[in-house]
Each structure stands twice: as structure tokens, then as C-alpha cells.
Amino acid sequence: MxxxxxxxxxxxxxxxxxxxxxxxxxxxxxxxxxxxxxxxxxxxxxxxxxxxxxxxxxxxxxxxxxxxxxxxxxxxxxxxxxxxxxxxxxxxxxxxxxxxxxxxxxxxxxxxxxxxxxxxxxxxxxxxxxxxxxxxxxxxxxxxxxxxxxxxxxxxxxxxxxxxxxxxxxxxxxxxxxxxxxxxxxxxxxxxxxxxxxxxxxxxxxxxxxxxxxxxxxxxxxxKPATMFVADFIGSPPMNFLRFHGSVATGDAHVRLHHQVLAVPALREPFDGGMVYGVRPEHVRLSDAAGYRGEIIAAEYLGTTQIVTLKTHNGEVKARIPSDQRARMGETVGLDFNGATVTLFDSQSGRAIRSDLNEGVLSHG
Incomplete structure (x- = not known):
């Protein structure tokens, strides 16, 4: 061979x-x-x-x-x-x-x-x-x-x-x-x-x-998707994208979305401008303690899990949660994101902003 x-x-x-x-x-x-x-x-x-x-x-x-x-x-x-x-x-x-x-x-x-x-x-x-x-x-x-x-x-x-x-x-x-x-x-x-x-x-x-x-x-x-296209093309449902404008410094491990501080992997370079907070549905948890809120607008039953769609200030979010977890239409709930799995993207280029999570993935091809 x-x-x-x-x-x-x-x-x-x-x-x-x-x-x-x-x-x-x-x-x-x-x-x-x-x-x-x-x-x-x-x-x-x-x-x-x-x-x-x-x-x-x-x-x-x-x-x-x-x-x-x-x-x-x-x-x-x-x-x-x-x-x-x-x-x-x-x-x-x-x-x-x-x-x-x-x-x-x-x-x-x-x-x-x-x-x-x-x-x-x-x-x-x-x-x-x-x-x-x-x-x-x-x-x-x-x-x-x-x-x-x-x-x-x-x-x-x-x-x-x-x-x-x-x-x-x-x-x-x-x-x-x-x-x-x-x-x-x-x-x-x-x-x-x-x-x-x-x-x-x-x-x-x-x-x-x-x-x-x-x-x-x-x-x-x-x-570790290198671009928003990859993050959207791979995965079912695809990665959630929450758009916002902000400024982050080298080493920052958080960003601010709609007055709430959300975790991200430590950034390896500063960035200022339009960003996209990317998180996969299985890394979204519904939690009353979370400050970032969303309104439940749909739920799709899939047997052992369900896909819940929520409306937030930064766009729609899909969460993959256990099928026996309560999800009532019209209810406003807190959203807790697993920061270690988040990818930040430059909203203009669609490229991932380098972090400990995606270090090295941009050099291929």
C-alpha cells in the first residue's frame, strides 16, 4: 500500500x-x-x-x-x-x-x-x-x-x-x-x-x-472545529452560534454575553470585534442557577434524549437533555454552558479564535 x-x-x-x-x-x-x-x-x-x-x-x-x-x-x-x-x-x-x-x-x-x-x-x-x-x-x-x-x-x-x-x-x-x-x-x-x-x-x-x-x-x-462552516456541517444538531460584540485579552477564560459572564477556554491572542460563541447541544445544561436565560420554544423527543430549542438575546440555542427532564413550552430557564468545550469564532472570517482548545487545528490544509 x-x-x-x-x-x-x-x-x-x-x-x-x-x-x-x-x-x-x-x-x-x-x-x-x-x-x-x-x-x-x-x-x-x-x-x-x-x-x-x-x-x-x-x-x-x-x-x-x-x-x-x-x-x-x-x-x-x-x-x-x-x-x-x-x-x-x-x-x-x-x-x-x-x-x-x-x-x-x-x-x-x-x-x-x-x-x-x-x-x-x-x-x-x-x-x-x-x-x-x-x-x-x-x-x-x-x-x-x-x-x-x-x-x-x-x-x-x-x-x-x-x-x-x-x-x-x-x-x-x-x-x-x-x-x-x-x-x-x-x-x-x-x-x-x-x-x-x-x-x-x-x-x-x-x-x-x-x-x-x-x-x-x-x-x-x-x-475543535477550525471554522464556523465545519462546526455547522459536523454534528446533528450542529453547533449553536451565539453572536455578540466584545473584547478579550490574551489569557482570558471568559466573555460577556448580555450582561452575563460565560466561560471559554483560555485565549491565546487578544481580539476585539464581532464574535460567535459556539457550543454543541450536548454541552448545554438547563439550570435554574444559571444567569443566562432562554425561553423554551420547541422540544423534540428522541427516545433517551430530547432536543430543546430556546430563544435567547443572542440567537436560538438547542440543548440535548435527558428525555425525562421537564421542558415546558414558554418557560424561561437558565442555560449553563460547559466552557471547556466552547469555541469562539471571528464573526467576519468565520475562523476559530485560537485558544487552548483549538491550538494547532488551524495549521492543517
Whole structure:
């Protein structure tokens, strides 16, 4: 398998810039997620790694070799598409075998490799069936088998589970991650689904409008969002944003919102101007003792928890609280925030204001 390094990668189509100076490193054997909304540049980035698109600028290294201007056939990668891209006139066995046959591998070796891959994927019983009559899950396994059989340096996957229904997609995500762990493969996986990325990935790049917003582990990206976009895109419900204007000094561990002092991680640089107080719903507690107040305007029951929406002077706040905790419509209650989990943002740039919590997260990408 192989390490993949992206340096200042850029792609333009006429006057449109699809990817803007992206840089990140994918470690050997890592399951790496390219995450973002439609049109953010993640698939274009994947296609440049694959050689299906040539970069306008920048470098792509696979296993230490610069391959940015090489065609896909010279990169030793396997690409798995969302719509499977199987050959409908071939059965399962011939679909999986095709890459080896096209390379001129002896028939006995082809049969052995196909049998090995079918055993890994648990599809031995459908090898002689036509692909047209298979379920979506089985067709995806066949597509994976065709990629695995060549034993390439890395696997590139463009939303391979997107065509499956929600329940089966979750099952296949578990299977795919388990397969990755057994093979020790380097895998780059494109998705717009934040839950899929958090469930499967070792590392995640979050992209928006062709820009890498943040690069890190799922926990770092969730706990230490580098931008308001990341904080809003990751999490369900997303992070709460309370807007205010204030001034903070280096080392300050509090801010003032509507005449109340609220805790934040110690700031590593001074700031004066428009700010956003970011806190996730699970870090909001309803407390009669808290001075910062909000009016309950909605409650959504979710079984063991409920999502309560409150109206405050600085905007709406959602709190994830136990389902048995009383939450009456129209009641005004105190809101207590876990200051150690708070992120402050510059309201103009949307970037996190550096603190002990987010130190280091802005340097990626």
C-alpha cells in the first residue's frame, strides 16, 4: 500500500476554480475521508489523485513518486464508483476477473485470485450469476471485488454506498471498514454524509467551495472545529452560534454575553470585534442557577434524549437533555454552558479564535 501526499493542488475549468491550493497527507494504510457538500471539490480532488483529471497546478505523490501529470493507467490505483460501473454482459466471476485478464495473467492464477477475493467478500455463491439480477449490496461487493483483485497501491472510492438505502448503507459501511482493516489498504473515500465520515474515517478533510476547511481526526474535527462552516456541517444538531460584540485579552477564560459572564477556554491572542460563541447541544445544561436565560420554544423527543430549542438575546440555542427532564413550552430557564468545550469564532472570517482548545487545528490544509 502507499502514502499519498497532496501539495498545493489546484484545478480550474475555465474561469471556475474547483479546487484551491489543497495540501494534506494520507498515511500508508489509512482510511481517509474527503467530506463536504455537493460542489465543494472533493470528487475533483479524488479524480486528480486517480489521474482521471490532471491538476492545473500542484503535486500528487503516491508512494513517494510524483504522479500529477501521469495518466490513471500508470498510478496503480483502483477506483470504485457510486453506480458500480459493472459490465452487464458478464457474470460476477468475469467482472471480478476482468482486470487480471486484461493484464494477460494466466488463467489458473486468475481463477485462484477470484476465488480468494470472493471468499473475502462472502460472494462465492453468486460467482456464476449475471450482475443484472443482483441486489444493490451484492453489486457493490462485486465492484469492490474487481478493485481488490489487482492488489493496487491504494483504493479510491467516490460515494460507493450512495445508491443504497439508509439501513443497508450503514451495514455496508461497517463491512467496508472491516474489509479495510483486514487488508491494511490505503483508502481515500469521498462522501457528503458526515455520519459516514465520522463512523468510518481515520482522518477527515472537510472541504467547502474548493477549499480545505480542516484536516484531522474525527474527534478533533468535532471537538475543535477550525471554522464556523465545519462546526455547522459536523454534528446533528450542529453547533449553536451565539453572536455578540466584545473584547478579550490574551489569557482570558471568559466573555460577556448580555450582561452575563460565560466561560471559554483560555485565549491565546487578544481580539476585539464581532464574535460567535459556539457550543454543541450536548454541552448545554438547563439550570435554574444559571444567569443566562432562554425561553423554551420547541422540544423534540428522541427516545433517551430530547432536543430543546430556546430563544435567547443572542440567537436560538438547542440543548440535548435527558428525555425525562421537564421542558415546558414558554418557560424561561437558565442555560449553563460547559466552557471547556466552547469555541469562539471571528464573526467576519468565520475562523476559530485560537485558544487552548483549538491550538494547532488551524495549521492543517
Amino acid at each position: 502507499a502514502e499519498i501526499v497532496i501539495r498545493n493542488l489546484r484545478k480550474t475549468f475555465g474561469d471556475f476554480t474547483a479546487v484551491q491550493s489543497s495540501s494534506f497527507r494520507i498515511e500508508d494504510g489509512e482510511f481517509f475521508m474527503l467530506l463536504g457538500p455537493s460542489g465543494c471539490g472533493k470528487t475533483t480532488t479524488l479524480r486528480m489523485i486517480a489521474g482521471l483529471e490532471l491538476p492545473s497546478a500542484g503535486e500528487v505523490y503516491i508512494d513517494g513518486e510524483e504522479v500529477g501529470q501521469k495518466p490513471a493507467s500508470q498510478r496503480d490505483i483502483a477506483f470504485v464508483f457510486q453506480m458500480f460501473a459493472l459490465y452487464p454482459h458478464m457474470n460476477v466471476r468475469r467482472n471480478i476477473a476482468y482486470p487480471l485478464v486484461s493484464q494477460g495473467m494466466p488463467r489458473a492464477q486468475v481463477r485462484a485470485k477470484v476465488a480468494e477475493v470472493a471468499g473475502i467478500l462472502g460472494i462465492e455463491d453468486i460467482l456464476d450469476r449475471p450482475v443484472g439480477g443482483l441486489s444493490g449490496g451484492d453489486r457493490q461487493r462485486v465492484a469492490l471485488g474487481r478493485a481488490i483483485v489487482r492488489n493496487p497501491k491504494c483504493f479510491l472510492m467516490d460515494e460507493p454506498l450512495g445508491a443504497l438505502d439508509a439501513e443497508f448503507r450503514e451495514h455496508m459501511a461497517d463491512e467496508l471498514r472491516a474489509l479495510h482493516d483486514r487488508m491494511g489498504a490505503t483508502t481515500v473515500y469521498v462522501t457528503h454524509d458526515q455520519l459516514e465520515a465520522m463512523q468510518m474515517g481515520d482522518k477527515i478533510v472537510v472541504m467547502n467551495h474548493g477549499v480545505v476547511e480542516q484536516f484531522g481526526t474525527p474527534q478533533d474535527i468535532y471537538d
